[in-house]
Amino acid sequence: MSAPFGRRACEVTANVSSGGYRIFSLRDREGPNPAPGQFYMLASEREWGEGGGRPYLPRAISVAEAIPAKDGVRLDFLVEGVGPGTDRLCELEAGERVWVTGPLGNSFSTPREVNPESAGAILIGGGIGIAPMAIWRRYLVERGIPLRVLLGFRNEAHSGGLNELFCAGGSLCPDVRLASEDGHAGHQGYVTDLLATMLAGDDATSAVVYSCGPPAMLEAVRALCAEHDVACELAMESPMACGFGACFGCAVPKPDGGYMRLCVDGPVVRGDAVAEVAHA
Amino acid sequence: MPEFCGIELDHPVINASGTYDAIAARRIFGDALLADFPFSAFVSKTITPEPRAGNAPRRIWETPAGMINSIGLPNKGLDGFLAEDLPQLAQLPVPLIVSVMATNREEFSRLVREVGERDEVAALELNVSCPNVHSGLIVGEQPTETEALLEALRPLTEKPLIVKLTPNVANPEAVAVAAEEGGADAVSLINTLKASAIDPATGEPAIAAGHGGLSGPAVRPIALQQLRAVRAAVELPLVGMGGIASGADALEFLASGAAVVAVGTESFRDPRAGARIANDLETAVSRSPSRVEALHLE
Ligand SMILES: Cc1cc2nc3c(=O)[nH]c(=O)nc-3n(C[C@H](O)[C@H](O)[C@H](O)COP(=O)(O)OP(=O)(O)OC[C@H]3O[C@@H](n4cnc5c(N)ncnc54)[C@H](O)[C@@H]3O)c2cc1C
Ligand SMILES: Cc1cc2nc3c(=O)[nH]c(=O)nc-3n(C[C@H](O)[C@H](O)[C@H](O)COP(=O)(O)O)c2cc1C
Ligand code: FES
Numbered sequence: 001m002s003a004p005f006g007r008r009a010c011e012v013t014a015n016v017s018s019g020g021y022r023i024f025s026l027r028d029r030e031g032p033n034p035a036p037g038q039f040y041m042l043a044s045e046r047e048w049g050e051g052g053g054r055p056y057l058p059r060a061i062s063v064a065e066a067i068p069a070k071d072g073v074r075l076d077f078l079v080e081g082v083g084p085g086t087d088r089l090c091e092l093e094a095g096e097r098v099w100v101t102g103p104l105g106n107s108f109s110t111p112r113e114v115n116p117e118s119a120g121a122i123l124i125g126g127g128i129g130i131a132p133m134a135i136w137r138r139y140l141v142e143r144g145i146p147l148r149v150l151l152g153f154r155n156e157a158h159s160g161g162l163n164e165l166f167c168a169g170g171s172l173c174p175d176v177r178l179a180s181e182d183g184h185a186g187h188q189g190y191v192t193d194l195l196a197t198m199l200a201g202d203d204a205t206s207a208v209v210y211s212c213g214p215p216a217m218l219e220a221v222r223a224l225c226a227e228h229d230v231a232c233e234l235a236m237e238s239p240m241a242c243g244f245g246a247c248f249g250c251a252v253p254k255p256d257g258g259y260m261r262l263c264v265d266g267p268v269v270r271g272d273a274v275a276e277v278a279h280a
Numbered sequence: 281m282p283e284f285c286g287i288e289l290d291h292p293v294i295n296a297s298g299t300y301d302a303i304a305a306r307r308i309f310g311d312a313l314l315a316d317f318p319f320s321a322f323v324s325k326t327i328t329p330e331p332r333a334g335n336a337p338r339r340i341w342e343t344p345a346g347m348i349n350s351i352g353l354p355n356k357g358l359d360g361f362l363a364e365d366l367p368q369l370a371q372l373p374v375p376l377i378v379s380v381m382a383t384n385r386e387e388f389s390r391l392v393r394e395v396g397e398r399d400e401v402a403a404l405e406l407n408v409s410c411p412n413v414h415s416g417l418i419v420g421e422q423p424t425e426t427e428a429l430l431e432a433l434r435p436l437t438e439k440p441l442i443v444k445l446t447p448n449v450a451n452p453e454a455v456a457v458a459a460e461e462g463g464a465d466a467v468s469l470i471n472t473l474k475a476s477a478i479d480p481a482t483g484e485p486a487i488a489a490g491h492g493g494l495s496g497p498a499v500r501p502i503a504l505q506q507l508r509a510v511r512a513a514v515e516l517p518l519v520g521m522g523g524i525a526s527g528a529d530a531l532e533f534l535a536s537g538a539a540v541v542a543v544g545t546e547s548f549r550d551p552r553a554g555a556r557i558a559n560d561l562e563t564a565v566s567r568s569p570s571r572v573e574a575l576h577l578e
Contacts, residue, residue, distance in 0.1 A: 005316060053344050054342055056344070245304025246547060249349060
């Protein structure tokens with residue numbers, strides 16, 4: 001389903017803090033229900049590109065949850081303030097308006113679409129990259145598709161969103177396992193350690209892996225899946241000025257040379273369709 | 281209704297080359313794009329003789345009120361463009377202007393001949409911000425090179441030839457005069473301003489290519505002055521661009537002698553910016569009828 005043409009102003013209905021992150025909600029009266037993995041280009045109506053300075057371009061943000069209601073779809077976003085754009089989004093107040101373009105980009109494929117033999121899904125999210133995993137998890141659960149979720153954080157300050165996006169009845173959903181580099185929650189170490197252990201067991205090799213997180217983590221996931229011959233889909237990031245194929249800024253190298261535009265050919269990309277994920 | 285080089289336009293707002301991919305936008309926004317097309321003519325991304333992958337990332341960097349880009353002209357090459365893109369662009373509800381660039385006169389001639397003979401094409405824009413491989417000089421920085429190129433290309437097509445000026449020269453008006461003498465039908469300006477930034481995280485240039493071109497509101501006052509200088513030097517119709525983000529901005533360019541304005545970077549913030557700006561212009565003009573005569577916007 002195509003996105004409405006142009007940007008539209010949507011009202012902020014809530015903005016709460018969750019650990020080191022914020023979760024804000026918009027009421028989208030015009031847009032279609034987004035598919036898991038899609039993103040929006042967002043910019044606040046006020047204090048964005050006014051009077052010069054940054055932020056100037058809109059920012060790409062994944063949808064973390066979308067709940068249809070009679071006055072439109074409620075869109076939830078999980079953000080971490082890392083610069084002027086995300087800082088401004090973190091400060092949004094209920095009642096103010098945000099320019100929204102989208103939903104944009106492609107979405108995750110079900111395990112059966114990726115591999116007809118597959119038995120289920122493994123979702124692995126790191127840091128702010130847990131956002132698209134939340135809406136994808138809910139979608140798979142609703143369809144009765146077996147799944148395991150692995151979520152990792154650097155430390156307590158760089159974590160959040162669990163209570164709102166991955167809990168039911170006050171406790172962490174039973175399919176979710178945590179890892180943290182500082183050991184504040186779950187396994188102490190990388191979340192990809194959990195994936196490595198899981199893929200080493202023979203029941204996991206028929207799963208399809210879905211991942212979003214920092215580039216180094218995505219590269220580890222891609223390499224692990226390639227090693228175990230397990231299909232994976234990665235929700236990637238690249239610098240985006242427009243989100244709708246206009247600027248050609250979001251280039252990501254393809255394995256056979258050349259580049260894809262991540263905003264139109266992604267953000268969800270099959271592990272074997274990208275060259276090594278570039279990371280510092 | 282504005283007329284530009286014999287082409288009837290519904291309003292004076294077109295897009296800047298390389299800042300709108302109407303084919304991708306149609307896939308994303310559907311037929312609403314066609315029903316409500318934001319520009320009165322569509323300018324393609326610059327086409328080169330052979331396909332180009334474009335530059336390695338990072339390609340873009342936000343700056344105060346603007347951005348630096350070094351995209352590297354990714355495109356399918358002339359044959360790919362004619363076979364795959366042109367039929368789709370021909371479905372747009374507005375006249376089509378094709379931007380072309382080559383690094384020698386023979387290749388430039390081939391582009392102009394083969395694009396110019398297509399009925400779907402209303403005009404060509406010559407992107408001359410490229411080196412001539414024989415002289416090593418950027419054609420658009422040299423009045424003599426520009427005039428010689430135009431003299432070679434002029435006889436090859438009857439379609440209007442628009443020369444897109446680079447702002448990275450001391451006297452853009454000298455290049456505009458050369459384009460006029462060489463037989464150009466119009467001049468468009470400005471292309472991006474050479475610029476760079478350092479990534480604070482690495483201490484290295486933020487753009488992988490080392491530098492890029494600045495666009496957006498940050499360049500608007502420079503664009504406007506270059507337009508005024510060129511206006512004073514040539515008779516040709518002018519396409520004014522550089523940081524136009526509102527109807528008021530567009531009015532500045534029209535009041536300084538542009539026949540048409542082009543919107544680039546602002547479309548990244550608002551995919552319908554062209555229509556919004558055209559609308560604002562119409563309102564501004566209807567409020568101040570004396571302006572209408574002055575700007576020939578009727
Ligand atoms: C498809 C997609 C989905 C995303 N989903 C989410 C999400 O759900 N939640 C979320 O929080 N984030 C998400 N992001 C990331 C988010 O878009 C970026 O973090 C955001 O654009 C950063 O903008 P900023 O102004 O806050 O930070 P910036 O200042 O832009 O800093 C972030 C990084 O950008 C670079 N940068 C660019 N320009 C400059 C400059 N002029 N000066 C300094 N550094 C600069 C630097 O490398 C810096 O480290 C997503 C990105 C994509 C592409
Ligand atoms: C991402 C990007 C790509 C561009 N690509 C081209 C191009 O292919 N050919 C060209 O002649 N100009 C290109 N330009 C320059 C624009 O057409 C325009 O001259 C310039 O951006 C100034 O206008 P603006 O400030 O409204 O963007 C590009 C600009 C940007 C920002
Ligand atoms: S973000 Fe502009 S083309 Fe992808």
